[in-house]
Amino acid sequence: MNHAELAAAHCQPLKGPDHALSSESVAQLLAQLPGWSLAANGRELQHEFRFRDFHHTMGFVNAVAWMANREDHHPDLEVGYNYCRMRYSTHDVGGLSLNDFICAAKVDVIAA
Structure with missing residues (x-):
């Protein structure tokens, strides 16, 4: 899936380890998300967003x-003043699952 396809998709309820993505699938999907990375534990997708001020930060968080x-x-x-x-x-x-x-x-x- 490319970025646009991911953004247009909707989450589905997933339970159980059979729905966890393989490291190959994670790498392929991560390549579609510039700025996102894997956390040190390898089991979380992470990103830090920066903003001009608290007002813009909270607008983003609410969205x-x-x-x-x-x-x-x-x-x-x-969440902090500008991040x-x-x-x-x-x-x-x-x-990690496809939902992430x-x-x-x-x-x-939203950030764009």
């Missing part, structure tokens, strides 16, 4: 929260 609720797939967020650090993983599969990459692509659209 991400709305999208996350709609997709029923929620990131871990660390938002975001991590995605699918706890129900014990690692779908939401990351949607976040990129």
Whole structure:
């Protein structure tokens, strides 16, 4: 899937390790998400976004929260005055799933 296809897709309920992506699939999908990287544990997708000020940071965070609720797939967020650090993983599969990459692509659209 390319970035546009990921951003247009919707999350599906996933449970169990059978839905965790292989390292090959993770590498292929990660190549579609410039600026995103794997956390040191290899089981989370991460990105840090920077903003002009708190107002813009919170506007972004609120938009991400709305999208996350709609997709029923929620990131871990660390928010400060002019930044938002975001991590995605699918706890129900014990690692990364397609849902993480779908939401990351949607976040990129919001950030743009």
